[in-house]
Amino acid sequence: MNSRVPACLAAAALAAAGGCAAPARQAAVGAPAATAETTPADLPTHPFAAMRERIAGRSVEDRPIEVWTIGTGDVVVLIIASIHGDEAAGTPLLERLAFELRARPELVEGRTVVLVPQANPDGVALGRRTNVNGVDLNRNFPASNYRARRRNGAGPLSEPESRALHDLILDVGPDRVISMHQPLQCIDFDGPAEELAEAMSEACDLPVKRIGAMPGSLGSWVGLERGIPIVTVELPGAARRWGRDELWERYGQAITKAVAF
């Protein structure tokens, strides 16, 4: 899939705000405003919070790695989805999160929320875990536990997708990071993130469970090397069948908690 998700979101936002988005497009993207659960009475009366869009880098196949930023507060929360291309349920969840944060700007009071809806767009397009070079991006970070083997890349940051995430993290300096995965059905953490993990766990059906630091993972680099709290959310395997509304129903509170924490 090479479609630009922000355009979809923009359409959703317009539709929800009573704008002029074409009905066909709303239907195509499943805009929240078109669903039964968002009735006109729920629509915000204030303007949507601004969402700034940029590109952190490009994939091996030249797909953009998009970054959506909402809010301007001092506390920076970075949330990443689909670093493993076959674990893509985090993407619709982040689309819905972006919609909610824009519609309810009080949620981003004092926060800058930085969303990467598809860290591995080529992997998502192919429905595979790795990037097109066959590298597991979540083993390609410059942590001291990096392990040299073909599937982990020619060396730390050998892949454009992991470089883009690495540079984005150095650029925005997150106070905490959330990374969305499947299908282990738990909440794991690296670095000083136990309280955050517990708070998120209390708001959903996922228990906190330590999986252990994976070599060269984002969690190892961010949490262990840089000392930044990082939570890995492992959604259930069934999440692949759920749309934005169901994902939000189940995990919206937990992810909102990560923003507010």
Ligand SMILES: [Zn+2]
């Ligand atoms: Zn994963």
